[in-house]
Amino acid sequence: MGNIPSGINTPEILVDVEKLERNIARVAQRVSSQGLKLRPHAKTHKMLEVADRQLTAGAAGLTVATVGEALNFALHGVPKLFIAYPLWINESQAERILELMKRAKLSIGTDSVAAVQQMAKMLGEKAPKVKLMIEIDSGHHRSGVAPAQAVEIADAARDAGLRVHGVFTFPGHSYAPNAIDEAVNQEHKALAEAACLLRKAGHQVKRISGGSTPTAELSDNSVLTEVRPGVYVFGDAQQFELGRTGWNDIALSVASTVISRHEGSADIPRRIVVDAGSKVLGSDRPAWASGYGRVMECPEASITALSEHHATIDWPEERELPGYGEQLRIIPNHVCVAVNLVDSVLAIHPDGAVERWDVNARGLNY
Amino acid sequence: MGNIPSGINTPEILVDVEKLERNIARVAQRVSSQGLKLRPHAKTHKMLEVADRQLTAGAAGLTVATVGEALNFALHGVPKLFIAYPLWINESQAERILELMKRAKLSIGTDSVAAVQQMAKMLGEKAPKVKLMIEIDSGHHRSGVAPAQAVEIADAARDAGLRVHGVFTFPGHSYAPNAIDEAVNQEHKALAEAACLLRKAGHQVKRISGGSTPTAELSDNSVLTEVRPGVYVFGDAQQFELGRTGWNDIALSVASTVISRHEGSADIPRRIVVDAGSKVLGSDRPAWASGYGRVMECPEASITALSEHHATIDWPEERELPGYGEQLRIIPNHVCVAVNLVDSVLAIHPDGAVERWDVNARGLNY
Structure with missing residues (x-):
């Protein structure tokens, strides 16, 4: 997936248009065949x-x-x-x-x-x-x-x-x-x-x-x-963990910022906290899922807790803790409920151009 | 809580203004004292x-x-x-x-x-x-x-x-x-x-x-x-199950309609399905919760599964299955994420008057 556009506020949903189009074409071809x-x-x-x-x-x-x-x-x-x-x-x-x-x-x-x-x-x-x-x-x-x-x-x-x-x-x-x-x-x-x-x-x-x-x-x-x-x-963390979406085919992520970091101690986990919570990721978590989503930059990291505006991410010992203000892309567990939380997304084209797409049918529950 | 206003489409969030004001007054008085x-x-x-x-x-x-x-x-x-x-x-x-x-x-x-x-x-x-x-x-x-x-x-x-x-x-x-x-x-x-x-x-x-x-x-x-x-x-099902909100103090519910009903058999549960799913209730469910919310009309019922537009409710053997088209009020597990899913709610006053209140800060994630 392309980089996070500079200067954006987080959390913000990003769509990688190239991967989106590849997924659409692959399944269309497969189903038709x-x-x-x-x-x-x-x-x-x-x-x-x-x-x-x-x-x-x-x-x-x-x-x-x-x-x-x-x-x-x-x-x-x-x-x-x-x-x-x-x-x-x-x-x-x-x-x-x-x-x-x-x-x-x-x-x-x-x-x-x-x-x-x-x-x-x-x-x-x-x-x-x-x-x-x-x-x-x-x-x-x-x-x-x-x-x-x-x-x-x-x-x-x-x-x-x-x-x-x-x-x-x-x-x-x-x-x-x-x-x-x-x-x-x-x-x-x-x-x-x-x-x-x-x-x-x-x-x-x-x-x-x-x-x-x-x-x-x-x-x-x-x-x-x-x-x-x-x-x-789009794919999502749930489909990835079920083996139905490849890691490199995931076309949607939530840009987030590290707002808190803690080296951890004997009884307190080594962790970072990013500003993407359940109000942008959704809180779906099947019992078999490894966490509340995945970090695109660090697949070994585990999102162990999700509040409305915080994701708590246990960070692997062998990797340096990301710095304050660093931006990471979080893959939601269930993409359908994540998209339904925002009024628009940022669509990123292969040449780096960024477009804002409205989520026109957001919240249309009846 | 007042009845469901007639002629509405479901799912729709209802707020009981009398209970809301009672909760606001009670906690204000208690905290001040x-x-x-x-x-x-x-x-x-x-x-x-x-x-x-x-x-x-x-x-x-x-x-x-x-x-x-x-x-x-x-x-x-x-x-x-x-x-x-x-x-x-x-x-x-x-x-x-x-x-x-x-x-x-x-x-x-x-x-x-x-x-x-x-x-x-x-x-x-x-x-x-x-x-x-x-x-x-x-x-x-x-x-x-x-x-x-x-x-x-x-x-x-x-x-x-x-x-x-x-x-x-x-x-x-x-x-x-x-x-x-x-x-x-x-x-x-x-x-x-x-x-x-x-x-x-x-x-x-x-x-x-x-x-x-x-x-x-x-x-x-x-x-x-x-x-x-x-x-x-408002209170919610989670606070009720923790003993921090009285059943009769819960001021918010989601009006829903029975859209499917099944008497059940040996291996398939007796259940109804209503049209309030995770896109209006939110999908928060702590491990200790009894289900994905509660049914105001039948506290013994158990919401065993939640899809985006369905709640599957196992219905007690001793209670008659609600009929098709019957309306029930579902109490969300976590009210903060439920309110964040809708652009407005129906506020019901003690005299039965109904007002539409905008959820002005919905989706303001940054």
Whole structure:
């Protein structure tokens, strides 16, 4: 990654445009070569500049988590949007969705008869224009139904005059060490079973949609028709520790400044403190993670504690403690929540030019 | 807490104004009766409406974490601001601090000779107007120096023509079960020792400043002159589980909607999923916490997993699963990071009137 631009205040999120574009191209090529469509999850970046690059690289549309995110990208001209979330649509949301449908082709997730009926009631005559995607639980046990339950939802949709388009899952249990192969298998098995049962019951299944940065590159078109990775554009410490992102492919970091340093003693750790805390890095830390992120300049260092405006970094004995005012780049554990904390990032081009990119969809939680 | 206003989209942060004002009054009265000043930490709320209520209740000024937060409140007319953070001041920050000093009396934390010298260099002739507060490590081992090291920093400040005003600490190690009494003792002991050594070396110590919501109400003026609690205005699940906030005093929650529900089976938990994830609740979860927050309507329920837009809630066997579309209020684990995720909150008055309050200092990380 390029150097930290001089004269900036920290903490500040930096994006290495060269690595970003390389990640976008690599995954687009890989997914396409497997005979799959790529519908990247835009909740990771929330930026028009990144969306444009994904679409130019051949993405079939964007995936989003909320109606607000969908509106953000539709207003920018993104023509196809998949809200991969089992929305419960109230009157106010219905107005926003109808607005959205004027601008983009829309698919929406669902995992219940009740939500399908609510959608039919709230969207009225426009409801049949939505492509319904039934969410399947492939082992993560969050939202989604067992494959066998998909048919009753599809039947209810048909009865309500709605259009079932396909099935999707999120194999979130793949975000753990040595869990990826099994999660991929479960994902494919659950989706294949749901698709088979739906077809037997007379429903069309045009789209079979799988996750996710850990699993996307391991998938082919034996079951799936598309994948929805998000994090791959930037990478993060979590994906690095899972072996799904190379250290030199990580395109996003948080520029920070050393504001406190301590040589340590018998019972107090040798450490530095930098001014990047949970309010810019996010505080996600899975139990298996080595810390609250990684230091790009010193991969052996361990971020042992994170406060709102401090990261406490135990520093290796064999390395000199960085000086006061020195700037270091911290890689967040989970990049999606880090980007969502800032209104803009600094994009650094290969020639050193720096651009400010707005995080347009920041905070659009509904 | 008042009911969820009808017709809102979720997730949305709600503030119960009656409870907020009760918390502000209770702690103001308690701290004053102990002979202490109250300098509340505004990073918790970041809202002018809350700051006004704290100042009206007698706060001696506000504590903040960043120059940006200080500017936000100074522009609103708050006359005294303490940046309780060991700032490393670069040229661009110096410009902002000089701007700030035109509007408010300023104290700034420091924990090194280097930072003091940098401050003298960057602020030039205005530097002597800043009240320097030396940060002491009382056991949290984040920033701050051992009491014995305070003198060399104060000497360096005097040599550079700067004004040492006092000492402060953050007893962050009190945020754990059964850790509070010892943390209070360590806080008082470390600050007393630092103050004593500074006075012996000929320095004035006018202010001796302690944390924090867990410890503030246990403190008196035997050592301290002031306390800086933040979370007390709202309370959160973490403070409730530590026994420092009563269930009925919790003034902030996140209105959410049930979007998925599952009766469960032998190997899959009985659960609901609501649309409040880590992008509105924050993902802080100390190892000792029972989950990722609490459900106000059902304290026995357990939030076992949090994604960016989903909270997975294991639901007690003896309670009926809430219905689709039902709205529930989720109490975040750590309210400071939750508020920092939204641009505004809904403030609900005792008569049911609803106001939108801006989170003015959101995202001001530097």
